[in-house]
Amino acid sequence: MWNKFVLMSLHWTDLLQPQWYINNGGLFLLLFVVFAETGLFAGFFLPGDSLLFVAGIYSNKLAAWLYDWNNDFLNLIMIVFLVTICGIAGNIVGYWFGEKSGPALYNRKDSFFFKQKYLRQASDFYEENGGFTIIVARFVPFVRTFAPIVAGIVKMDYKKFMWYNVTGCFAWSLSMLGSGHYLHKFFLNRYQFDLTLHLEVIVLLIVFVTTLPVFYKLIKNKLKHRHE
Numbered sequence: 001m002w003n004k005f006v007l008m009s010l011h012w013t014d015l016l017q018p019q020w021y022i023n024n025g026g027l028f029l030l031l032f033v034v035f036a037e038t039g040l041f042a043g044f045f046l047p048g049d050s051l052l053f054v055a056g057i058y059s060n061k062l063a064a065w066l067y068d069w070n071n072d073f074l075n076l077i078m079i080v081f082l083v084t085i086c087g088i089a090g091n092i093v094g095y096w097f098g099e100k101s102g103p104a105l106y107n108r109k110d111s112f113f114f115k116q117k118y119l120r121q122a123s124d125f126y127e128e129n130g131g132f133t134i135i136v137a138r139f140v141p142f143v144r145t146f147a148p149i150v151a152g153i154v155k156m157d158y159k160k161f162m163w164y165n166v167t168g169c170f171a172w173s174l175s176m177l178g179s180g181h182y183l184h185k186f187f188l189n190r191y192q193f194d195l196t197l198h199l200e201v202i203v204l205l206i207v208f209v210t211t212l213p214v215f216y217k218l219i220k221n222k223l224k225h226r227h228e
Contacts, residue, residue, distance in 0.1 A: 021051060034173075041145055055180065084166075088165055
């Protein structure tokens with residue numbers, strides 16, 4: 001009944017709101033979304049960075065879904081570990097898909113889960129940054145979804161890919177979850193300012209900051225083509 005009620009009341013805009021995932025699916029929906037961003041190529045519409053930031057704020061609530069250590073730090077570390085594992089697994093699936101599909105992906109038609117323009121953005125990003133793209137991409141929407149696919153297409157050395165994969169996922173989950181958790185505590189204790197009452201503004205700010213590299217790249221490419 002609970003699931004049926006949630007689905008009946010679901011509006012597509014809810015999928016863009018990190019707090020919706022926290023309130024309706026808890027820890028397990030959070031982990032699924034992290035995996036789906038790269039493993040199911042749905043990162044272009046799912047909240048990534050903002051979801052982890054908000055999850056950091058609610059880390060104790062999320063930990064209770066599995067095991068509450070009755071310790072803020074241990075609860076946070078548990079979630080960081082689980083998110084890292086799901087991110088790594090999603091990237092592995094993306095790499096495998098790119099390796100098996102190869103260049104044919106560049107001729108594939110757009111669908112709900114696949115956008116040609118994002119694949120090409122990830123390819124350009126990879127050409128500029130090489131294997132380091134796998135780490136950087138974790139912090140860049142759209143590119144995050146297709147970077148492991150590109151790595152599979154170009155057949156990046158798998159051991160090298162896994163090193164970047166593990167490093168990037170851990171850095172992403174620790175920084176985003178940690179920022180949400182400790183900034184919330186800092187503002188609440190120091191200024192009595194509750195971030196949970198201003199989540200919409202915070203999410204918009206995070207989306208703006210994390211998409212800046214994408215817009216910068218698009219503008220740079222347009223200016224480059226004009227001068228050619």
